[in-house]
Amino acid sequence: MNKLKDKGNPWALLPLGLFLVLFVGSGVITGDFYYMPVLVAFMLAAACAFLFNRTATFNEKIAVFCKGAGHENIIMMIVIFLLAGAFSGVAKSIGAVDATVNMSLSVLPPNLVVAGLFIIASFISISMGTSVGTITALTPIGLGIANATGIPVALVVGAVVGGGMFGDNLSMISDTTIAAVRTQGCELKDKFKVNFFIVLPAAIISLILLVVTTMSFDQTTTMVGSFEWIKVLPYLYILVGALVGINVFALLSSGVLVAGVIGLFTHAATLPDLIQSASSGMAGMQELAIICLIVGGTLELIKFNGGIQFLLHLLTSRIKSKKGAEFAIAGLVSLVDICTANNTIAIVVSGPLAKNIADEYEIDPKRSASLLDIFSSCWQGLIPYGAQLLGAAGLAAISPFEIIPYVHYPMLMGLFGLLAIMFGFPKINKK
Numbered sequence: 406m407n408k409l410k411d412k413g414n415p416w417a418l419l420p421l422g423l424f425l426v427l428f429v430g431s432g433v434i435t436g437d438f439y440y441m442p443v444l445v446a447f448m449l450a451a452a453c454a455f456l457f458n459r460t461a462t463f464n465e466k467i468a469v470f471c472k473g474a475g476h477e478n479i480i481m482m483i484v485i486f487l488l489a490g491a492f493s494g495v496a497k498s499i500g501a502v503d504a505t506v507n508m509s510l511s512v513l514p515p516n517l518v519v520a521g522l523f524i525i526a527s528f529i530s531i532s533m534g535t536s537v538g539t540i541t542a543l544t545p546i547g548l549g550i551a552n553a554t555g556i557p558v559a560l561v562v563g564a565v566v567g568g569g570m571f572g573d574n575l576s577m578i579s580d581t582t583i584a585a586v587r588t589q590g591c592e593l594k595d596k597f598k599v600n601f602f603i604v605l606p607a608a609i610i611s612l613i614l615l616v617v618t619t620m621s622f623d624q625t626t627t628m629v630g631s632f633e634w635i636k637v638l639p640y641l642y643i644l645v646g647a648l649v650g651i652n653v654f655a656l657l658s659s660g661v662l663v664a665g666v667i668g669l670f671t672h673a674a675t676l677p678d679l680i681q682s683a684s685s686g687m688a689g690m691q692e693l694a695i696i697c698l699i700v701g702g703t704l705e706l707i708k709f710n711g712g713i714q715f716l717l718h719l720l721t722s723r724i725k726s727k728k729g730a731e732f733a734i735a736g737l738v739s740l741v742d743i744c745t746a747n748n749t750i751a752i753v754v755s756g757p758l759a760k761n762i763a764d765e766y767e768i769d770p771k772r773s774a775s776l777l778d779i780f781s782s783c784w785q786g787l788i789p790y791g792a793q794l795l796g797a798a799g800l801a802a803i804s805p806f807e808i809i810p811y812v813h814y815p816m817l818m819g820l821f822g823l824l825a826i827m828f829g830f831p832k833i834n835k836k
Contacts, residue, residue, distance in 0.1 A: 412714070412715060412718045413711040413712060413713070413714030413715030413716070413718055414457075414710055414711030414712060414714075414715055415712070415715045416457065416710075416712075417454075417457055417458075417707050417710035417711045417712030417713075417715065418707065418712040418715065418716065419453060419457075420450040420451065420453040420454040420703060420706075420707060420712075421450065421707065421712075421754075423449060423450050423453050424446050424447060424449070424450040427441055427445075427446040427449060427450075428441050428443065428446045432746075432790060443696055443747065443750060444692060444695060444696050444699065447696060447699045447700060447703060448699060450703055451470070451699055451702060451703040451706070454470075454703050454706035454707055454710065455470075455706065457706075457710040458709065458710045458711075461709070466706060466709075469702075469705055469706055469709045470702035470703070470705060470706050471702065472705055473701045473702040473703070473704055473705020473706065473708075474698040474699070474701045474702035474705070475701075476701055476705075479697055479698065479701040481587055482583055482584060482587045482697055482753075483694040483697055483698070484654070485583050485587075485653055485654070485657065486580055486583065486690040486693055486694055486697075487687045487690050487694065488654065488657035488658060488661070489534055489578040489580070489583070489657055489690070490686035490687045490688070490689050490690035491657075491661050491683040491684075491686045491687050492578065492639070492643070492657050492660045492661050492664065492686070493533060493534065493535065493538070493578075493686050493689075494682040494683050494684075494685050494686020494687070494689070495639075495661050495664040495665055495668065495679055495682045495683050495686065496533070496639045496640065496660075496664045497682070497686075498668065498673075498674050498678060498679065498682035499636060499639075499664055499665075499667060499668030499671070499673040499674050499679075500633075500636050500673050501636045501637065501639050501640060501664065501667075502529070502533070502538075502542055503542075504633055504634075504636035504637050505528070505529055505532065505636075505637050505640055508634065508637050517616060518550055518554070518619075519550065519556060519560070519561055519564050519615050519619045520564070520612050520615040520616045520619070522543065522546070522547060522550065522561065522564050522565060522568065523564040523565075523567055523568040523571075523611065523612060523615055523814070524568065524612070525543065525568065526539050526540075526543050526564070526565050526566075526567070526568025526569050526571070526572070527568040527569075527571040527572050527608070528572070529542065529543070529568075529572065529640075530568060530569045530570075530571060530572020530573055530576060530579075531571070531572035531575050531576045531577075531644065532572070532576070532640030532641075532643060532644055533572070533576070533578075533640070534572075534573075534576040534577070534578035534579040534580070534582075535573065535576075535579065535580075536566075536569035536570050536572065536573035536782075536785075536786075536793050537569075537792050537793060537796055539565070539568070539569040539572060539573075540565055540566055540569045540793055540796055540797050540800075541796060541800065543565045543568075543569075544562055544565055544796075544797050544800040544801055545800060547561040547562055547564070547565045547801075548561070548562075548800070548801055554619075554622045555622055556619055556622045557811075558801050558803055559801075559803055559807040559808050559810070559811050560618065560619070560811045562797050562798075562801045562803070562808050562811070563808050563809075563810075563811025563812045563813065564615055564811070565797065566786060566793055566794065566797050566808060566812050566815075567611055567786065567812050567813055567814030567815065568814070569786075569793060570782050570783075570785065570786035570793065570812075570814055570815050570818070571604070571608055571814055571818075573748075573782055573785075574600065574604065574778050574779060574782040574818070575597060575600055575601060575604070577593050577594075577597065577643065577644070577653070577656075578643060578657065580690075580693065580749045581748050581749050581752055581778050581781060581782060582596065582597075582778060583653075584749055584752040584753050584756060585752050585756065585774040585775070585777045585778040586771075586774050587756075588752065588753070588756025588757060588759070588760055588774070588777070589756065589759070589760055589763065589770040589771070589773045589774040589777070590760070590770050591769075591770035591771040591774050592771070593653055594649075595771040596771045596774045596775055596778070598771075599769075599771045599772055599774075599775045599831060600774075600775040600778060600779065602830070602831040603775060603779060603821055603822060603825045603830070603831065604779065604818050604821060604822075606817075606821055607814055607817035607818045607820070607821045608814060608817075610813070610817055611813040611814040611817055614813050615813070633671060635667055635670070635671060636667060636671065636673070638663065638667060639660060639663050639664035639667060642659075642660055642663050643656065643657075643660045646659075646660070661683060665679045665683075693749065696750065696753070697753055700750070700753050700754060701753075704754070704757055708757075713757070713758060713761070716758055724762075724766065726766075727766045727767065727768060728826060728827070728829070730762050730763070730765070730766035730768060731768060731772070731773075731776060731826045732826055733762055734755075734759045734762055734763065734768075734773055734776050734777065735776050735779075735780045735822065735823070735826065737755045737758060737759060738751050738752060738755045738759065738776070738777050738780050738781045739780045739781070739783070739784050741754050741755045741781075742780070742781045742784045742785055742788075743784055743788060746785070746788055746790050746791045746792070747785075747791075747792075748778075748781035748782050748784070748785040749781075751781045751785075752777050752778065752781050755777065756777060759773055759776075759777055760773065776822065776826070779818060779819070779822040780819065780822055782815070782818065783815050783816075783818045783819035783822065784815075784819070785815075786812055786814070786815030786818075787809060787812060787815050787816065789805040789806055789809060790805075794808055794809070794812075
């Protein structure tokens with residue numbers, strides 16, 4: 406293994422520092438961590454990156470920026486984001502979300518409603534690929550359960566948030582999963598298998614905790630709406646298709662068609678409605694797509710100016726083993742997520758650097774992708790200024806700090822992520 410010798414240029418990292426100052430600083434000052442748009446902050450960071458490296462002309466820097474923005478992984482990621490948005494929009498418009506929620510409630514044992522709510526949230530999130538959408542859909546149901554049973558609202562909402570983060574971390578169409586596998590260069594199904602075995606114990610313990618803490622409450626009163634089984638099929642199709650290894654482009658494209666055909670067959674939507682829903686879904690991904698372009702170009706400029714090399718030297722100079730390299734990847738993405746309050750952006754920003762570390766220390770890509778997703782999702786489910794807890798707290802009319810003690814799964818996910826690094830599980834057989 407060859408150690409990196411060039412120490413790089415620490416000043417080249419100033420654009421990232423500027424981004425953090427703008428984004429985090431505005432959040433601290435205003436109390437609103439979404440006051441400064443991520444896109445604006447990164448645009449200013451990109452402008453800052455152009456000020457370095459006087460040996461290169463402005464035109465050369467433009468070429469470097471465009472090379473990074475147009476990298477194969479960035480473009481593929483953007484197309485996948487757009488297809489995932491189209492599928493989510495169409496599936497929601499035909500009533501697939503409501504059908505899935507009500508179907509899940511109808512099969513739950515009446516004395517395990519809150520634990521079942523965690524399972525429902527996990528299933529919906531892993532199908533939809535979004536924790537925020539899942540939390541938005543299920544928190545009102547959780548409120549009804551809390552009011553009917555006397556279970557603390559924060560506990561029920563914590564179960565919903567935990568289940569949402571389970572699916573967000575594992576879903577085949579989650580933007581975090583897509584970003585992780587694209588930056589590390591592995592297959593969705595391979596990352597899923599490694600990731601699943603790391604977080605499965607965390608999910609099981611979370612379920613046990615929910616069962617134990619709610620046993621003394623009467624959970625027999627539930628609210629189950631009517632649903633059509635056929636409307637659950639789009640999510641099942643995506644889930645099963647991804648697990649058997651269908652190409653993600655083909656899977657999402659055909660998933661849109663499957664959802665559309667079901668919508669027409671059940672008269673849930675007309676063809677113009679489906680087209681508008683697909684368009685709206687893709688539009689919801691446009692800002693993320695543009696952010697990916699700006700981040701890709703900015704990181705390429707930082708790399709061109711010696712910043713990435715400096716970070717690599719800084720990290721690798723303290724790394725003595727593959728285990729140390731894995732801790733470095735986990736720490737890197739954790740820090741970025743805490744600063745940005747967005748696990749997808751955290752992976753997009755830290756992914757290229759994590760890939761360099763993984764290559765240097767011969768870490769399997771599916772393992773590095775799993776670490777990126779696990780530790781970004783872990784913190785995203787715990788920070789009180791993240792979209793997940795803010796959204797849940799807003800819907801439940803409580804403080805996000807009240808929910809944190811009951812968000813068992815993200816805590817345990819981070820713990821088992823650390824144990825996976827310490828003890829090297831699961832074992833990966835190299836082909």
